[in-house]
Amino acid sequence: MTAVADNVEVEARIIARTARRLRHAGSLGVSGWIALGAFAAVVLIAAIGPLLVTTDPNAVSLSEAFQGPSAVHPLGTDASGRDLLARLVFGGRTALIGPFLVVLCSTILGTALALTAVWFGGWFDQMVVRVIDAIFAFPGLLLAILATALFGAGLPAAIAALSIAYLPYIARIVRSAALRERNLPYVAALRVQGVHGAWISLRHILPNIAGLIVANATLAFGFALMDLAGLSFIGLGVQPPTADWGAMVGTGMGGILQGHPAEALYASALIVITVAAVNVIGDRLNERSEVRA
Amino acid sequence: MSETTVVAAQAVARKRGSGRQTVRFVLGRIGGLLATLFVASLVVFGALYAAPGNPLSFLTQGRSMTPEAIAVLEAQYHLDDPVWLQYLRWLGGALTGDFGTSIIYNQPVSQVLAARAPASALLIMMAAIIVLLAGLAVGAYAGLKPGLLSRSMMAGATAVMAVPTFVAAVVLILVFAVQLGWFPVFGAGTPGLDAVHHTTLPAIALALASVAFVGRLSQAAIRQELSADHVQTAISRGLPRRFIVQRHVIRNAAMPVLTVAGLTIAGLIAASVVIEQVFQLGGLGQLLVSSVQQKDFPVVQAICLVYVAAFIVLNTVIDLAYALLDPRIGLGRRTS
Numbered sequence: 001m002t003a004v005a006d007n008v009e010v011e012a013r014i015i016a017r018t019a020r021r022l023r024h025a026g027s028l029g030v031s032g033w034i035a036l037g038a039f040a041a042v043v044l045i046a047a048i049g050p051l052l053v054t055t056d057p058n059a060v061s062l063s064e065a066f067q068g069p070s071a072v073h074p075l076g077t078d079a080s081g082r083d084l085l086a087r088l089v090f091g092g093r094t095a096l097i098g099p100f101l102v103v104l105c106s107t108i109l110g111t112a113l114a115l116t117a118v119w120f121g122g123w124f125d126q127m128v129v130r131v132i133d134a135i136f137a138f139p140g141l142l143l144a145i146l147a148t149a150l151f152g153a154g155l156p157a158a159i160a161a162l163s164i165a166y167l168p169y170i171a172r173i174v175r176s177a178a179l180r181e182r183n184l185p186y187v188a189a190l191r192v193q194g195v196h197g198a199w200i201s202l203r204h205i206l207p208n209i210a211g212l213i214v215a216n217a218t219l220a221f222g223f224a225l226m227d228l229a230g231l232s233f234i235g236l237g238v239q240p241p242t243a244d245w246g247a248m249v250g251t252g253m254g255g256i257l258q259g260h261p262a263e264a265l266y267a268s269a270l271i272v273i274t275v276a277a278v279n280v281i282g283d284r285l286n287e288r289s290e291v292r293a
Numbered sequence: 294m295s296e297t298t299v300v301a302a303q304a305v306a307r308k309r310g311s312g313r314q315t316v317r318f319v320l321g322r323i324g325g326l327l328a329t330l331f332v333a334s335l336v337v338f339g340a341l342y343a344a345p346g347n348p349l350s351f352l353t354q355g356r357s358m359t360p361e362a363i364a365v366l367e368a369q370y371h372l373d374d375p376v377w378l379q380y381l382r383w384l385g386g387a388l389t390g391d392f393g394t395s396i397i398y399n400q401p402v403s404q405v406l407a408a409r410a411p412a413s414a415l416l417i418m419m420a421a422i423i424v425l426l427a428g429l430a431v432g433a434y435a436g437l438k439p440g441l442l443s444r445s446m447m448a449g450a451t452a453v454m455a456v457p458t459f460v461a462a463v464v465l466i467l468v469f470a471v472q473l474g475w476f477p478v479f480g481a482g483t484p485g486l487d488a489v490h491h492t493t494l495p496a497i498a499l500a501l502a503s504v505a506f507v508g509r510l511s512q513a514a515i516r517q518e519l520s521a522d523h524v525q526t527a528i529s530r531g532l533p534r535r536f537i538v539q540r541h542v543i544r545n546a547a548m549p550v551l552t553v554a555g556l557t558i559a560g561l562i563a564a565s566v567v568i569e570q571v572f573q574l575g576g577l578g579q580l581l582v583s584s585v586q587q588k589d590f591p592v593v594q595a596i597c598l599v600y601v602a603a604f605i606v607l608n609t610v611i612d613l614a615y616a617l618l619d620p621r622i623g624l625g626r627r628t629s
Contacts, residue, residue, distance in 0.1 A: 133325075134332040137605045139563035142597055146337070149585040149593045150344040150351075226457040233459045234570040234582050249463055253571070256467050257478065264467075268460040276455035 028284045035280035042274050046092030057086040058241045066260040078248075078263045079255055088266055091243035095271070098155055098237075099224035105163035107217045110170030115201045118178040129175075132168040140165030141227055148236045155238055158231050166220050173216050177209040215285035222278040229271055245271050319613065326609040333601045334387070337594050338380050341370075348372055352396070354588040369393045369591075392595035397587050402595045406577065412481045413576030415488060417565055419496035420503075421558040428504045428554060432511025436519070436546075437538060447512060450505035458564050462498035462571040469494060479573040495572040499565055503557045510553055514546040521545070548619040555611035562604050 028036060055073075064081035067073055075084040117128035140162055147161035148154070181187065182205065190200050229246025231237035238244035240251075245267040252264025344351040352366055366372075370393070371379045386392065392402035431450065435443035470478040482491035518524060519542055527537045566578035573579065577596050584592040616622045 130328075134329055137329045137333060137608070138336065138601055139560070139604055141563040141566065142600055145566065145581060145585060146340055146593065146597050149588070149590065150340055153586070222455065230457055230459055230564075230567045234567055236582065236585060246459075249459060253463065253466075256463065256471060259471075261467050264463050268463060271457060271460060272452075272455050275457070276452055279451070279455050 028281070028288075031280055032284035035277040035284075038273055039277040039281060042092065042270065042277070043096065045089060046096050049089035050093065053083075053086045053089050055083040055086040057082060057090040057243045059083070066255065066258070068262075075266060076262050078251065079258075079260075084263055084266060087243040087248060087263075088245070088270065091245045091248055091267065092270065094155070094232075094238050094242060095225065095229060095245040096274070098159055098228040099221050101159050102162045102166060102224040102228070103217050103221045105159075106166035106220065107170050107213065109163070110167045111174050111206070111213060113167070114171045114174035115178055115206065118175055118182055118205075119197045119201050128171075132171050132175075135164065136168040136172075138165060140223075141230065144227065144231055145236060148231070153236045153239060155228070158228060158237050162224055162227055166224060169220060170213070170216060174209065174213060177212050178205050181205045181208055211285065211289035215282055215289050218278055218285060219282035222275040222282065225271070225275055225278070315617070318616070322609060322613055322616075326605060329605050330602060333605065334384055334598060335380070337598045337601070338383055340594070341590070342376070352590055356396075365394065366396075387595070387598060392598075393591040395584075395589055395592050397584070397589040397592070402591050405580070405592060406595060406599070409575060409577050409580050411484070411576075412488075412492075412574045413565060413569065413578060415492050416495055416499065416569065416574060416576060417558075417561055419489070419492055420500040420561050420565070423496055423500035424503045424507055424558055424561075425554060427500070428507025429511055429550070431504065431508035432550070433515060433543075435508065435512040436515025437542075439516075443512075447509060450509045453505035454502050454509075456502055458499055458502065459567050459571055461501045462495065462568055465494050465498050466571075481574045481576070491572075492574065495568050495574060498571070499561055499568045503561065506557060507550070507554045511546065511550045514550050515542055518542040518546045548615060552611055552615040555614075556608060559604055559607040559611065562600055562607075566600075 059082060061077075061081035064073075064077050065079055067077040067081070069076050073083050073085065075088065078084055078087065113128055113132075117125040143165045144158045144161040147157040151157035178201075186204065187200060190204060191197075228237055229244075229249070232244045232246035233250040235247075235250065238247050240247065248267035249264050249271070252261070252267060255261060255263050341348050341351065348370065349363070349367065349372055352370070353363065358366075371382050374382070390403050392406070394400065395402050395405050398405050431446060435446050466478055470476050476494045477491055480491055482488045521541075524537060524541050527541060528534075565576075566581055568574075569576045569578035570582050577599070581593060581596040581600075584590075584596070
C-alpha cells in the first residue's frame with residue numbers, strides 16, 4: 001500500500017520536474033532573445049531600409065571617392081564615390097534573400113525526401129541514404145563554383161547548387177528523427193485505423209519534428225550566408241554593380257590597401273552580426289527541440 | 294575471473310569482432326570510398342553535358358579558334374564517341390594524370406596543376422597545424438581550468454565561429470599587413486621560409502573558425518569526461534589530478550575530438566579556394582577561380598576532381614582510423 005503511494009508520489013515529482021524543464025526550455029534565454037532582436041533588426045534594415053534611403057546605391061561620383069561620414073553620405077562613400085549607407089542597406093537584400101532561398105529549397109526537398117524514405121523503408125530508404133551520402137561528399141562551395149562555371153557567374157547558379165549541397169544536411173537529421181517517430185505507438189495506432197501513409201507523415205510525424213527542422217534550417221541559413229557571401233567576394237556570386245555585403249568586402253579590399261577600410265569593415269560587421277545571431281538562435285532552438293523530444 | 298568479467302569480455306569480443314570482421318569492415322569502407330569517388334567523377338564529367346548548349350560550343354565559349362584547335366579539343370574529349378565511352382576515356386586519363394590540355398594556357402592540365410599544387414598544400418597543411426595546436430590548447434585549457442577566462446574564451450569562440458574566412462582574412466590584412474606591416478599582403482613568396490612567411494596570415498585566416506570549433510568541442514569533451522563516474526571515483530580516492538587528467542580524461546576525450554578535428558581540416562580544402570583568392574597565393578584554388586572566369590573548363594574539371602577526391606579520401610581515412618583505433622566503436626554496424 002505504502003509502496004504504491006510512494007510510487008505515485010515519485011511519479012508525480014518526475015512529471016512536475018519534466019514540466020518545469022519544458023517550461024524553462026520553452027524560452028530562448030537571454031542570449032537567444034538578444035540574438036533574435038539583432039536578427040530582426042538586420043532583416044528590418046534590409047526589408048524597409050531601401051524604402052527609406054533615397055540615395056541611389058549605384059550612383060557613381062568619382063570626385064567623391066573615399067569620403068568620411070557627412071550629412072549627404074551618413075557613412076561616407078566607397079572607391080567610386082557611391083553612398084555606403086545605401087549600398088549596405090540594398091546589399092542586405094541580396095545578402096539575405098540568397099541564403100533564405102537556399103534554406104527554403106534544401107529544407108523542403110530534404111524533408112520530403114527523408115519522410116518518403118522513412119515511410120517506404122526497405123531498398124528505397126537505402127537508396128536515398130546512399131544518394132544523401134554521395135551528395136555529402138561534395139563540398140558545397142566546390143559544387144557552387146562548378147555550377148557558376150557551367151551557367152555563368154551570378155546568384156541563380158550558386159543558389160541552385162547550394163540548395164542541392166545543403167539537402168543532405170537537413171535530410172539526414174529529418175530521417176533519423178522521423179525514423180524514431182515512425183516506431184512510436186501513435187503511428188501504429190493510426191496505421192491500424194487505415195490512415196494513409198502520406199497523411200500520417202505530413203499531418204502527424206512532420207508537426208512532431210518541426211521544431212528540429214526549424215532549428216537546423218536556421219543553422220543552415222548562417223552557413224549558406226557565409227558560402228554565398230564568399231562566392232560574391234571572389235567575384236563568382238552577385239555581379240557588379242549590384243550591392244551585396246560579400247561583394248562589398250571584396251571591393252573594399254582596394255580601400256583597405258589605400259587606408260580607407262570603412263566599406264570592407266561595415267559589410268564584414270553586418271555579415272558577422274547576422275551569422276552570429278542566427279547561430280545562437282539555431283543553437284537555442286536545437287536545445288529546445290532536444291529537451292522536448 | 295568472476296562471471297561478470299567473462300561476460301563483459303565476451304561482449305567486447307562480440308562487439309570488436311574477429312580479425313575477419315575487421316577486414317570485412319575495412320573492405321566495406323574502401324568499397325564505399327570507391328563508390329563515392331565514382332559518383333563524384335560522374336558529376337564532374339557530366340557537368341559538361343549539364344551546361345547550356347552542346348559540349349563543343351560550351352568548351353569553346355565563342356572563342357575564335359582555328360579548326361586545328363577545335364579538332365584537338367574534339368579529339369581530347371572524343372566528342373564523336375558515345376557518352377559512356379567518352380566518360381571512360383576521360384576517367385582513364387584522369388587516373389593516369391592526363392586531364393587534357395588547358396584552353397587558356399595551351400599546356401597539359403597536369404603540368405599547370407603541378408606548378409600550383411605546392412602553394413595550396415602548404416596553405417592547407419599550415420592551417421591544419423594551427424587548427425590542431427591552437428584548437429586543442431584552447432579546449433584543454435578551458436576544459437581543465439574553469440573560470441572567468443575560460444568562459445570568456447568559449448564565448449569568444451562562439452563569436453569567432455560566425456566569422457567567414459574571407460572576413461577574417463580582411464581583418465588580418467588590415468591589422469598585421471597594412472597597419473603593423475609584419476606580413477606581406479599578397480603573393481606566395483619564394484619557396485622555403487619566405488613561402489611560410491607569406492602563407493602565415495592566409496593559414497591563420499583559414500584556420501580561425503575551425504580553431505574556435507575544435508576548441509569548443511574539446512572543451513565540452515573534457516568537461517564531460519571530468520564528470521564521468523570513474524573520474525569522480527578517482528578524484529575521491531585522492532589520486533593526483535595530473536595522473537587522472539593524463540590517464541583518464543585526455544585519453545578518453547582524445548579520439549572523438551581528434552576525429553572531428555580531422556574532418557574539420559578536410560573541410561578546409563574547399564574553404565582554401567576563397568583564401569587563396571584573397572591573398573593571391575597562386576595555388577590551385579586561385580587557378581580554379583580564374584579558370585571559371587576565363588572559361589577554361591578542362592582545368593575547372595581537373596581541380597574540382599582533385600579537391601573532391603582529396604576531401605573524400607581524407608574523410609574515409611579519418612573515419613577508418615577512428616573506428617579501428619577506438620575500442621569503444623563496434624565494427625559490425627555503420628557509424629554515421
